Amino acid sequence: MVLKEKSYSKQKLKNKILQAGYDGSTIQESGQSSNTLLTGALNFTKLQNGVSLHFANTYESSETVSSCEIADLISFNILFAGRLSFAINEQRYQFDATTSEKIFINIINGKQTFSRFLSLNNNLKKLNLCVSKAWLIQRCPHEQEKSLILSLFRDKHAVYELSCSEILKEQALQLCSINVNDSLKSQLFLEAQATLFISELISLLKTRVARPVSSTKSYTAKPKRQFDKEVLPLLYCDFTVKQISNKLGTSESTMQRYFKQHFQMSVLEFIREKKLEKARRMLVIERKSIGEAAYYSGYKHVSNFVTAFKKQFAVTPRELLKQHEL
Incomplete structure (x- = not known):
């Protein structure tokens, strides 16, 4: 695939993901914001036969997480270079080429x-082919083959690893090198090569050559500092606990246990505390009004904000401002 190298900001990357059909996706940067999240060649192609291809040859220049919901599919991934990390629900996986x-x-x-x-300073080259569960079942001519395909979907999710033989590597590289244009010939050739490659991998799956991969660790079992780095940016948004847990790829109960263990408080109590700390900074450093600080902290009524603020810091917002005035 002959692709032009481009720079992708947060908005450009989100638009690219939406074009690929992943509705409702979110992108959250950790730490300081960067104008450019990645540079290089990035392509999403949906073929007429139902196969989706994603090719990337990029340099990642930001610690960023992109989240979405996916359903009933098999994703075949060839990692040529770099590190690839992802989470499915509360399980985290990492591959290094x-x-x-x-x-x-x-x-x-x-x-x-x-x-x-996305990882800082990561040169990544990968090819992904994706097909739906229905797409595979429709192509099974016999009940026995259909049963084998259905058996692959017995769990909510599973990850398998295959040995990258020279034959599979060459097939993948050939797919990457096809110059796709609007001609019928190039489209049919790409569809044929992609379908052939998927057929090879499905055969290996059915013969149990593939090895099941265990997650590196539970997503929320990461070091506290790293977990906070990914969670904190979400806390200042108007999200429910369920929405936050979904975006982080974990469950509400797992999040609640984590916060009780590390902070001795519930998720909502932690969110309230962090928002009030942000309000204190807005009042003292940014010189926002009490009404503005209340609004940006998620309080519809200033009186409720003042009550919560005094309970947290033992002073009212006005008393705090007086302490920081000449």
Whole structure:
């Protein structure tokens, strides 16, 4: 695929993901905001035969997470270079092609939360082919084959790794090198090569050559500092606990346990505390009015904000301002 190298800001990357059909996707940067999240060649192609291709040869220049919901599909991934990290629900996975290419397969049954993590200073080259569960079943001529396909979807999700043979590597590279244009010939050739490659990988899955991959660790079992770095930006948005847990690829109960363990408070109590700390900064540093601080902290009524503020800091907002005046 002959692609032009481009720079992708947060909005441009989100538009690209939406064009690929992932509605409702969100992108959240950790730490300081960067104008450019990644640079390089990035392409999403949906073929007429139902196969979706995603090719990337990029340099990631920001710690960023992109989240969306995916459902009932098999994703075939060839990692040529770099590190690739993602989470499915509360499970985190990581593949590293620093020394050799990796092939892994994600099987998604039902609607699941998926998050892809961009890493700072990561040169990534990968090819992804994706087909729906229905697409595979429709192509099964015999009940026995249909049963085998359905057996792959017995769990909510599963990740398998294959040895990257020279034959599979060459097939993947050939797919990447096809010059796609609007001609019938190029479209049919790409569809044929993509379908052939998927057929090879499905055969390996059915013969149990693929190895099941365990998650590196539970998503919320990461070090506290790193977890806070990803959670805190979401806390200042008008999200419910359920929405936050979905965006982080974990469950509400797991999040509640984590906060009780590390902060001795519930998620809502933690959110309230952080928002009030932000309000204190807005009052003292940014010199916002009490009404503005209340509004940006999510309080519809100033009186409720003042009550919560005094309970948290033992002074009212006005008393605090007086302490910081000449």
